[in-house]
Amino acid sequence: MTQSPATPLPTPKERRRLREAKSLTQAQVAAKVGVTRETVRSWETGRTSPRGRKREVYARLLTELSSTPERTPAHDGRDRRAHRRPELVAVAASSAPPADRTAQTAQPNRAGRADPSKPRHTVSDPAPEPEPTRPTTPAEAFDALYTRTAPLLVRQAYLLTGRRTLARESVERAFQLAWQRWPEVAVDPNPAGWVRAAAYEYAMSPWHRMRRSHRHPDAPPADPDDRKLLDVLLSLPPAYRRTLLLYDGVGLDLPETAAETEASTPAAANRILHAREAVAEQFPELAVPEQLHRRLTELAGAEKLDAPGSTLVRTGGEKRVRFWTRAAIAVTVLIVGTTALTLRVAPTQYEPVPAPGAPISGVPALTGPGHLTEHERELRRQLRAELSGGPERLAPVAE
Template identity: 70%
Template sequence: MTQSPATPLPTPTERRRLRVARSLTQTQIAERVGVTRETVRSWETGRTAPRGRKREAYARLLAELGRSEKTGTADAAGAAARTKPDAPTKADARTKAEARASRASGALGTAPAASVAVQEAPRDQASGDGLDGGPGRDRPRSATEAFDALYAHSAPHLVRQTYLLTGRRTLARESVERAFQLAWARWPEVAVDPDPVSWVRAAAYEYAMSPWHRLRPAHRQPDAPPADADDRKLMDVLQSLPPAYRRTLLLYDGVGLDLPETAAETEASTPAAANRILHAREAVAEQLPDLAVPEQLHRRLTELAGAEKLDAPGSTLVRGAGEKRVRFWTRTAVAVTALIVGMTVLTLRVAPTHYDPTPAPGAPISGVPPLTGPGHLTDEDIALREALRKRLGGGPERLAPVAE
């Protein structure tokens, strides 16, 4: 479906301002348009642009928000929030129902459920974005509170996602813990990121997919399979896919990211990501024909992740372990540096300050005849030697002892 050039859209900054002015969250906008919260975030940051029917619905909703802002009436704002942007088809209704079911279960942590927004106070609902630093926040959060909010709303979903990616429960927990420890160590960078959940998810996936885990003794034995037979089949099919295909399929059909966002997170081009998704779907449908429909595949991935009781440790433990790790490596670096400096000083102290010159080559001394050996034989000497050898060739008669 191509993008309609006849539908005007405000700038990304104006889209965000219209939403915040009416005290609406990105999740509410996403539900009205029929997309995920991550898609609305991408539209407001300018990373992606809506197309087709979604563009028409989004443009009408923004126009309603703009008119309600001009009139200044609460009734108009409520009507804009309740307006159905477009007449949904049966496929759209089924897609929205699946999205609601996945958000209700919270197993895989779709974009609205795994987002950074903290929907626990009217202040955060007014700001709309919680930790993304958007306008409308009443007071700034401390670094600890912001990290704890990010961890509480995304860590459980990331553990389940990583489990589907690796098929190992312990590795899934460890990967998410390491990712959040890295995020805490680089919190000034993560805090200003437009999508910190994607930052942590990418770090967790990279750690979980590292080939060095194969050398660990704990990973020589396979993990216990799921209890349900259908879940075991789906897990086996997922683990049979190449790691890049498995990750792309999980992000697109499991988490619910858009194709450009999936390509950006997997560091691939959009056509390459699309081909990986298509080939992965074909491989899954070949062994599990019931999952040939993307909606069914999304539902089964959500059920498979929700069937496992995978809990993440508390954020305080993760922050403490991360700080302890940073202190350990810092002290190790200081100790190694001190050792190198000490060895250098010791070498300078024990090294000789001068060197004896190399003895000169020998020279002849006058007044002493040199030692000589026998000289070469002359022709006369050679002739005499030959004559003597011929003359005495037989030698004297051999004497034999005789008894007297």
Template identity: 70%
Template sequence: MTQSPATPLPTPTERRRLRVARSLTQTQVAERIGVTRETVRSWETGRTAPRGRKREAYARLLAELGRTETETAPASTGAAALTEAAGPARSGAPAPAKGREEAETDTRTKADVRGRTAARSTGSARGAVAAVREETREAAGSGDGAGAGPDPRPGRGRPRSATEAFDALYAHSAPHLVRQTYLLTGRRTLARESVERAFQLAWQRWPEVAVDPDPESWVRAAAYEYAMSPWHRLRPAHRQPDAPPADADDRRLMDVLQSLPPAYRRTLLLYDGVGLDLPETAAETEASTPAAANRILHAREAVAEQLPDLAVPEQLHRRLTELAGAEKLDAPGSTLVRGAGEKRVRFWTRTAIAVTALIVGMTVLTLRVAPTHYDPTPAPGAPISGVPPLTGPGHLTDRDLALREALRQRMSGGPERLAPLAE
């Protein structure tokens, strides 16, 4: 059960990332499209979606930003870019001269980050999803794959169906997404549930996910949002903490991660755990680039304060990977996820139909039993049928006046007034 969009658009997170990568403000984007800044903000947060000509203009602008981004390479990477991005937000004044020890530390940190960046470009999970991304794009144009002909492009066979492309994405992404979500929440059951809900939502909106430049990022953002929802605190199962990891070092690292604020924890996990770049991390966390850089630096300082061995970013990246791989968290089969998602959609669809039918029935019943006409309000003093007349003092008739006069004359010849006498 899928929905077909008009013009394909990137995810809200990707829209924000493209704008931030080109150093554009929401006001500038709004002026180019012809809308207000609040409208662009709601598009980037996912609260609303553009329609009609505005959607086409927004899609062309995002495509232009994407092409420009691929043509131009960033000038600085790693710790240097992180420091440059965080510098203006951390202090408005120029930084004082560093000592020899600080300079050596910065140099060593930059070298470590360069090494991690190179390893990230070859071993990143996002790089491995390129094949799945191509399959999803091919499947987007074939619908469910029923009756699809061969691909007219040379060297291409019949495109894979949407089901096969979804299963390929799930098989590649679900296992490590569950482990990443476990590091984010510290709860195994919640991690599995979050990834399942995210893939169910992805299957429901598969035409949108299939044409997304990074479908794994789309699912990861949905899983993280669900996992970090504050409403989970009201669940009875959330009151009891999960069993800690078996290894003592893993327990200490997990305790440090859980002690961080949720926004810092998520940003650190995306940058040092998953291996995203700074603009992508800022876009996925819906924060500005300086704010994301500050969160990463403060989170690293908090981790290094309690675990000095992880002061080097490369060591922190390695330990996060080991901690995630130490947990044997298996995701259910993709068939079960798709079936559960479709069952939930059918349930809520039938519930909405039932509620709508109930409202229509109650409305018809009310119109049936309601009176068709109303009696006008009687004027003041007008007699009302079946109601006795109003009693009380009124004007005397001629007969009443004659009777009163007769009584007064008859009483005038009566006895004198009696007065008491003393004995």
């Protein structure tokens, strides 16, 4: 008997986005499905996947969440306690990007992508524009995604790290990883966001501090204001810097920013508020979100940062995969050979090792005849000499 196919589910990232868009907590979703909060968290992180009846109920709930109109966190009952802090309410209410951006910036829509009908932004991710011919092969689709998003991602990575070489390397590694997992990336609702998250993770990895090139800082921007703004951005904690760039630079809304940074919506809002305050201390004119957005755009566009060709990225990723595959095979063969040699030369039975000698107490000293001293030898010679001249030996006689 054949099994019925499993109910299709969105990606783990999309599951969390749908829940955050409806301002539901993991506990509320768990109560609706009939599982624990930890189970819902595992489903949203991709560690586990629902099965059986729970999968059907979860899929039906996600379908309802995607079909119902979205609510902003400012009008949801979950944020009632935010009225104690007007700043958090303002950030939640401004989760949709402002509509009066400058003519050079793109207008992000509700999904966090740029509107194709308006000018493109130099920092935020571009929206997929209609093409005359659709890609027919995976390589063509990858090249189209790379050509459209790589230059912008390099500028974003530069704002995160302040290092030009690391920014290019981060984007290159992210696209190499995307090419390795292309079947997964191709069906993702937002492939550009998938690559952006991978590039940000690599760029902000703390392991880069151990590299020799990290000891010497890059040349700062030529403009003094740009140099000062970049220093302020780099002085922020990594999580605050990334959240500020996603919200005020890329133009994502608050739920998507929280989902990409793996934080709750209130936590993401607090990070944005504190980051804006830190920037406004040095640049009072950037207290307005629109001005901050414009300055981030100008700072990213001032650097002449280019990305390598998509063909080089694909071939480089394939070479890297082949190298590590061969290295893994060589290590496996070495381990198998060492194990076989050990089994061949190892003894077939246990041979006990003789115990080392140890002194024993309480045993009396060995007694018995020993070597004669010189004095004793002299006395023996005297006795033998005297006996030789003595009386004869008496022998018994029978009568």
